[in-house]
Each structure stands twice: as C-alpha cells, then as structure tokens.
Amino acid sequence: MSIPSSWYLILAALLFGIGALGVLIRRNVLIMFMCIELMLNAATLTFVTFSRTLNDIGGQADVFFILVVAAAEVVVGLGIVVAIFRRRSTADADEISSMEG
C-alpha cells in the first residue's frame, strides 16, 4: 500500500508495451488475442492504481466494466476465429487476405 504509484504505472506501461509488441510481431491470431488481453490488463492495473492514489472507487468500477467487455470480446473474437478457421483452416493473420484488393 505504501509502494509509490509510479512503480505501478511504469509496470503497467511495460506490460502494455509487451502486449503491443506481441500484436505487432506475432502472426497467430490467437496469440494476438492474448496480447490484446495483456494490454487490457495493463489498463486495468492503471485504473486500480489511480483508484488507490486518488482514493476514488470509480476506478475500480471502471475495471469491473473492462472485465465484462473483455469477456464479451473474447467470446465474439474466438467465435470469429473458429468461423474463419472452418473456412480457411488457418490461424495465421497473413493468410487471411482475401479482401486485399
């Protein structure tokens, strides 16, 4: 509780950076999804840190909604991945290029 909030914020920035790096360099759609989850978790960590620093419960309420949205996003996203895989039998983002002009 007495850890300064800047440590948490730097940690969250690092976590967000790792997630962004994963989205940029990996080509497996499922792993790109996991990296999006990493970035969402960096955002939630920031919210909770400011909730503690400013003594405001609103940050934690926002994290609650982020969790719900993340769960819904995973459901729909994995459904789309399954639908794509059924048609093309690949999970590689570079292979899904039929809308390329």
Place this chain on the structure above:
Amino acid sequence: MSSMMLLATSMTIPDILVFVTGALMILVGAAGVIVAKNPVHSALCLVLTLFGVAVLFIEQQADFLAAVQVIVYAGAVVVMFLFVIMFLGVDRTEDVHDEPLMGQRPLAIGLVLVLVGSIVALGSEAKWSGGSHSVVGINQGPYQNVANLGKAIFTTYLFAFEITSALLVIAVVGAVVLARRSMITNAPRTDSMGNPLGATTDFEGADR
C-alpha cells in the same frame, strides 16, 4: 530501486516483496506469451500474468477485483482460449523465425520502445495529484471494498451496468450465430433446437 529510494518513502519489506513478486510474474508471463512457440504455452504464460495482476490488485486493496480477475480471466477466458486452441488443433509450434515482412520485427521493437518511453515520460511530467478526490465514492473508509464497489456500481454506474447485461446477451447471441453458421457448413442438417433459428437457417442458406 536503490536503497536510498527505499528509505525515502515508508515502504515496508512485505509490500516490496509482494510488489516485486507480482511484477516478476507479470513481466515473465507477458514475455512468455509473445515468445512461446506453442500457443498452449502462451495461454499458460497468460495465466501467470493474470495471476500477477491479481496479486497487485490485492496489494492495492482491490480485493473484489482480484477475485473476479482470477475467476473470470484465469478461469473462464483462458479456459476458452485453451479450448479453442485445442479444438482448432493449432497447438503445433509456429516457426517464429521466418519474417514475411522485411524489418518488421526491429521496427516493431523500436515503435514499442518509443511508445513505452513516451508513456513514462508523460507520466513523469504530469501532476497526478491535481485531480479531485473521491468523485464517485471513497475507496478506503468505513465500508469494505466490496460494499463500496457495489454501491458505486448500483447507484452511479447503474445505467452502465444495465447496458453491460445487454452487451453480454448480444455477445452470447453473436457467438451462437457464428458457431451455428460453421456447424451448418460442415453438417447441413436441421436440428430441433427451437423455432426462431429456422429463419436464421434460411438466411444462411440463401447467403451461400
């Protein structure tokens, strides 16, 4: 992280130990997610990261969110990831060494370094303590964390909470429609699940 910094603020040794443990779990897990060749290993490293985040939630007295983090993320979301990975059979290793785009990886690393550097620079420039405190409700106080959070969600954020339920229903219906479409593609037989899905079947049939 020097000993002077440790002495300057009133951090206790358990706090530092918990923070360092959580931070190591988060960073090692996150690195494992993007480095692992096998998607199953990536999902397991994701569990490590999510547990680390839950540890840091507890360290910051967000008890309810830590519990929800473990149940929803480490429980439901990662299990769903693992289910899809094994269901699709993409758990073979991906060759992470060939680069289809020349120079994509160094460029991505450079961009991410710029991103993290600018986030940290912005954060160190800003005056975080300038905001107004306790707009929605107090975090610490006479009530416990769960009571405060529940009061905020069911009073201030009531409309957002109701919209959330609509969002979940939409997501579930969307997932069912997506899964059903692929099911029809492989096995075109009608089941006797319910009447409203008949219209969807006709539409999907006409679509193809």
